[in-house]
Structure formats: C-alpha cells, structure tokens
Amino acid sequence: MKGVPAIIFGLILLIFPWFGLWTLAAILGFILILIGLGLLLLGAFTYHASKGAGVVFLIIGFLGLITGAGLFGNVGALSAIAGVALYVSGFILIIAGLAHFFKPRTRFSKEVGLVGILLGIIYLIVGSYAADPRGLSVLMGIWLLLAGITSLL
Numbered sequence: 001m002k003g004v005p006a007i008i009f010g011l012i013l014l015i016f017p018w019f020g021l022w023t024l025a026a027i028l029g030f031i032l033i034l035i036g037l038g039l040l041l042l043g044a045f046t047y048h049a050s051k052g053a054g055v056v057f058l059i060i061g062f063l064g065l066i067t068g069a070g071l072f073g074n075v076g077a078l079s080a081i082a083g084v085a086l087y088v089s090g091f092i093l094i095i096a097g098l099a100h101f102f103k104p105r106t107r108f109s110k111e112v113g114l115v116g117i118l119l120g121i122i123y124l125i126v127g128s129y130a131a132d133p134r135g136l137s138v139l140m141g142i143w144l145l146l147a148g149i150t151s152l153l
Contacts, residue, residue: 001153002151002152003045003147003148003149003150003151003152004148004152005093005148006064006144006147006148006151007145007148007149007152008148009080009142009144010141010142010144010145010148011141011144011145012136012141013138013140013141013144014060014137014138014141014142014145016094016142017035017066017133017134017137017138018075018133018137020140020141021075021078021079021106021133021136021137021140022066022073022075023073024031024078024140025071025073025074025075025077025078026072026073028067028068028071028078029068029069029070029071029072029073029074030069030072031068032064032065032067032068033064033065033068033072034068034072035061035064035068036060036061036062036063036064036065036066036067036068037061037064037065038061039057039058039060039061039064040057040058040061040062040065041061043055043056043057043058043059043060043061044055044058055107075133076133078133078136079130079132079133079135079136080131082127082130082131082136083127083128083130083131083132083136084127084131086123086124086125086126086127086130087127089123090119090120090121090122090123090126091118091120091124092120092121093116093119093123094116094117094120094121094124095114095120096116096120097113097114097115097117097119097120098113098116098117098119099113100112100113100116101113107127124141
C-alpha cells in the first residue's frame with residue numbers, strides 16, 4: 001500500500017502538470033524559508049559563543065530565506081534548479097567515468113568507467129527535459145508512477 005500515494009502524485013503531475021509543480025515549488029520554498037529562519041535563530045544564539053560560527057549561520061540563513069522566497073510557487077525556478085542539478089551531476093559522472101580509464105587497471109574499472117559515462121550522458125539528456133517545466137512534470141510523474149507500481153509488487 002506504500003506505493004499508492006506515489007501513484008496518485010504521479011497521476012496528478014501527469015494530468016495537472018502546473019498544479020503539481022506549483023505545489024512542489026511551494027512546499028520546497030516553504031521548507032527553505034523555515035530552514036532559513038531556523039539558521040538565523042541559530043546564528044543569533046550562537047554569535048555570542050562563537051562569532052565565526054554565528055556569522056556563518058546568519059549568512060546561510062539569509063541565503064536560505066532568499067532562496068525559499070524565490071522558489072516559493074515558482075515553477076520556472078524549480079525547473080531551472082532541477083535542470084542545473086542534473087547537468088552538473090551528468091558532467092560529474094562523465095568526468096568520473098573518464099577517470100576510470102586513466103587510473104591503474106583494477107577489476108571492472110573500464111566497465112565502471114563506461115557505465116559512468118553512459119549514465120552521465122543520460123543525466124544530460126534528462127536535464128535538458130527537466131529544464132522545461134512540462135518536461136519536468138512528465139519526468140517526475142513517470143518516475144512516481146514507476147516507483148509506486150514497483151513498491152506494490
């Protein structure tokens with residue numbers, strides 16, 4: 001029964017893509033705002049004991065507030081963040097895969113390198129779709145449906 005909510009949310013994202021993404025962006029933005037407020041409070045209370053740590057918490061808290069407010073309900077920002085995260089992950093996988101070809105040979109090192117390169121390319125392709133809100137909604141909807149169905153099996 002654990003897969004039923006995933007299936008429902010996946011269907012919502014596929015049938016009502018803007019509503020689903022707006023809701024996700026609002027939830028993530030709200031969470032970041034709460035984290036930012038918590039870090040600001042932590043920074044204020046920590047400042048007297050350790051000025052360096054207090055300043056770091058205050059800066060991170062302020063950045064969390066700004067990021068949360070910018071993301072709150074902003075579907076375009078959510079898609080941009082998802083696209084950038086997938087692009088960066090894809091490049092990291094490709095570079096790590098290439099590094100396996102130049103390190104001393106161990107068992108399966110070439111195969112692991114090839115898998116890393118292929119996964120990196122897949123991440124780059126998926127990232128190009130995720131950068132568009134409609135593509136992100138479809139990708140997330142399909143992923144949630146598959147995750148829900150497989151958890152029911």
